[in-house]
Amino acid sequence: NAGVMQNPRHLVRRRGQEARLRCSPVKGHSHVYWYRQLPEEGLKFMVYLQKENIIDESGMPKERFSAEFPKEGPSILRIQQVVRGDSAAYFCASSPQGALLTDTQYFGPGTRLTVL
């Protein structure tokens, strides 16, 4: 009965390095969402993906950030050349249908990224 899995749970990077965050959705779910939670703030939507497609990336910073959800394997959120301001908790959520507004999202435990 695996829920949404995220790894690593904690990631430490130095400025300028790359961070790769992984998310395995609930089995059978083909819709994935990524959120970022900065200190003292609520979760902020970043991107919504279906298998092999980016559906909505309106919440994603224009530079250095990218996301993918391949046909096989987990969804990846990639942050290139990290800066201190990227330090945050990154949450992944999945849903079985996604496009319907009534769909419930199931959240993973998050990855806490610390940039030194």
Next chain:
Amino acid sequence: AQSVSQHNHHVILSEAASLELGCNYSYGGTVNLFWYVQYPGQHLQLLLKYFSGDPLVKGIKGFEAEFIKSKFSFNLRKPSVQWSDTAEYFCAVNAGGTGNQFYFGTGTSLTVIP
């Protein structure tokens, strides 16, 4: 832009006290409303949700929330809290026309003292 406000950042209650956590949103159209809970060391879990129909929604663990359209509010309530309700509570809104975006409040930290 849509926003969600949770005015209570930290709430401390004794067991058996009644709870009400405020949530207000800014969007004039159709909305879907959610409350999520995050227990210490665990991930976000859905507590309850409102899409349509009866504005008083019952959730798990004795929680309920009331959607008041005229006040743009979706406050969470529980008549008698328990120590195990200690957690972070997040209100979220999915606004019609914004597609897949969920807007979350900053959360309310609830501590229940035995």
